[in-house]
Amino acid sequence: MAPAIFGLLLVLAAGCSSQTSADAGADTVTVTNCGAEVTFDQPLERLFVNDGGMIAIALAAGAREQMVAVSSMARDVDVLRLEYGAQIDGLKEVAPAQPTLENIVGAKPQVLFAGYHYGMGEERGITPEILAGHGIAVYQLSEACRPVEGEAVRGTMDPWVAIDTDLRNIGIITGNAEQGAQAADEVAARLQTLRAAPQPAEKPTVFVFDSGSDTIFSSGAFGGPQGIIDAAGARNATEDIQDTWTTVSWERIATADPDLIVFVDYPGQSVEEKIAALRSNPASRNLRAVRESRFVNLPYAMWVSSPLNIDAAETLRSVLEKRGLAPQSGITPSLDVAQLGLAGNDWLQ
Numbered sequence: 001m002a003p004a005i006f007g008l009l010l011v012l013a014a015g016c017s018s019q020t021s022a023d024a025g026a027d028t029v030t031v032t033n034c035g036a037e038v039t040f041d042q043p044l045e046r047l048f049v050n051d052g053g054m055i056a057i058a059l060a061a062g063a064r065e066q067m068v069a070v071s072s073m074a075r076d077v078d079v080l081r082l083e084y085g086a087q088i089d090g091l092k093e094v095a096p097a098q099p100t101l102e103n104i105v106g107a108k109p110q111v112l113f114a115g116y117h118y119g120m121g122e123e124r125g126i127t128p129e130i131l132a133g134h135g136i137a138v139y140q141l142s143e144a145c146r147p148v149e150g151e152a153v154r155g156t157m158d159p160w161v162a163i164d165t166d167l168r169n170i171g172i173i174t175g176n177a178e179q180g181a182q183a184a185d186e187v188a189a190r191l192q193t194l195r196a197a198p199q200p201a202e203k204p205t206v207f208v209f210d211s212g213s214d215t216i217f218s219s220g221a222f223g224g225p226q227g228i229i230d231a232a233g234a235r236n237a238t239e240d241i242q243d244t245w246t247t248v249s250w251e252r253i254a255t256a257d258p259d260l261i262v263f264v265d266y267p268g269q270s271v272e273e274k275i276a277a278l279r280s281n282p283a284s285r286n287l288r289a290v291r292e293s294r295f296v297n298l299p300y301a302m303w304v305s306s307p308l309n310i311d312a313a314e315t316l317r318s319v320l321e322k323r324g325l326a327p328q329s330g331i332t333p334s335l336d337v338a339q340l341g342l343a344g345n346d347w348l349q
Contacts, residue, residue, distance in 0.1 A: 031169040034145035040111060040137055040173045047174060048109035050099055050119035052076030052301030053224075053308070054141055055091075057163070058113060059084045060307045061171040062179030069107035071095040071119065075266045076301040078340050083308060101125050104136065111137045113170065115144030117245075118304075139173065142166050143224065143244060143305035159227030160191060163305055183307060190310045190334070194231045194317060197329035204259035204325040206316070207237040207289075208303075211269045212277045215247040224305045224312075225262075232316035233326045234260070250283035259325055261289050262316070263344055266300040271344035294323075297344035298337060311335040319347045 030039045047066040049058045055070055059080075064087050073080070074096045081088045095103045098119050104112055104126065112119075112131060118141055120126045128138040128146075140146065142162035157165070164184045171180015208225045210217040219225040220241030229236040237256035238248060253261075261278070263271050275295065278284045288294070296319055302312040314333040320326035338348050 029173055031139075031172055032165075033169060034140045034142065038137070038139070040139075042175070044110055044174050046107075046109045046111075048099075048104055048107050048112045048114075048136075050112070050114040051141075051304065052080060052299075053304035053306035054113050054115070054118070056080060056083070056301055056306040056308050057166050058170055058174075059087050060180075060183040061167050061174065062176030062183075063170055063174040066174045067091060068109060069094045069103075071099040071103060072097055076299055079299040079301055079308065079335075079337070082337075082339060083311070083335060098124070099126075101130065104131070105134050109136055111139055111173065113139045113141070115141030116146050118144050139169065141305060143222070157222070159222065159224050159305065159309070160187075160231075163187060163224075163227075163307060163309060166305070167307065187307055187310045190314070191231055193331060194233075194310075194313055194329075197233065197317070197331060198327035199233050200320075200326045203233065203235040204320060205237050205256055206232075206234045206260045206262055207253055207256050207258035208264070209253075209261050209274055209278070210245065210264040210303075212250075212274060212281075215249060216253060217245065218248050218252075219245050219303070224303050224309050228303070228309050228313045228316060231310075231313040232320060234316070234320060250281055254283040254287065257287055258289050258294075260294045260296065260319070260323075260347075263295060263297040264300055264303045265297050265342055265344075271295075271297045271342070275344060293346055295344045296347055297342045299340065299342070302337075308335070311337070315348070323347060 027042055028039050029042050030037050045066055046068045047063055048069045049055050049067055051072045055073055058067055069092050071094055073093050094107055114120045131138055142157050142165050167184040168180050171177045206229045208219045218238050220243040221239050223244040226236050226239060237258050263274055278290045284290055298312055302308040314331060315337055317331055318333050321328055
């Protein structure tokens with residue numbers, strides 16, 4: 001996407017997400033969420049946040065005091081503490097993985113901040129309609145809006161516009177509009193710096209390997225990785241797939257023959273197991289990226305939609321430069337992910 005067009009999209013997103021139905025001090029506030037105007041009672045004093053990426057959004061937007069409960073935080077505690085410090089301490093995690101309806105209702109929030117396949121879903125019995133019956137409103141993660149009936153595709157918003165929108169909206173509905181806007185502006189400024197950096201004559205190809213079994217779980221054009229990889233000056237090997245997180249065949253990685261393979265670090269399948277799968281599968285074991293261990297392993301919360309996406313983009317750009325896959329830019333990652341000590345990161349050295 002051309003920088004000028006991207007800038008316009010950010011302006012439009014900011015304008016839409018910042019529209020409120022009443023002046024400060026009114027009883028309600030209205031924002032645009034997943035294409036619909038949604039009204040929230042004010043003041044919002046009790047917010048339940050699911051998932052490391054959304055916890056990062058809420059913290060960046062200034063909503064720490066409103067966060068009465070969180071879930072799915074345990075896997076991202078280290079990276080969240082690295083970025084947000086003591087704000088992580090004292091957060092009440094009521095479920096280490098996706099919350100149940102009972103977890104949510106028991107916390108007595110006014111609003112749940114979650115997304116489809118990020119805590120919500122008809123199959124889990126957690127939907128805006130069900131929660132409304134318990135007096136709980138919902139703000140949906142823009143990257144994971146409710147699927148259109150009969151279609152599998154979630155969220156069709158540009159990844160950077162999605163995070164810009166959510167930072168501003170969460171700031172607005174929690175009474176922290178200024179901090180939410182400031183956080184969004186900071187991401188936009190760092191993104192502009194990355195986009196203005198010298199670009200490689202031929203973009204290196206990056207393949208997102210979330211996990212692998214009979215198929216590979218990866219990410220298409222609408223997920224956070226698309227924005228991250230593009231901003232770093234590379235090409236997402238699955239950018240033609242009109243979806244967020246999705247499965248692809250092992251043949252897909254063989255055809256892509258990526259310059260770099262990036263892992264999403266979280267429990268379930270260790271990075272060592274992922275590398276072993278790549279080294280043993282006939283479709284991938286002879287790829288140069290596999291033979292030469294061209295791997296980068298970053299925490300889950302840096303890949304799903306969150307303000308940490310910009311840190312992931314800066315880190316990926318640094319790796320590309322160190323390995324001669326992109327021109328030197330002078331950009332230093334703001335977050336030193338090497339401090340996390342994650343396995344599979346030889347290329348960070």
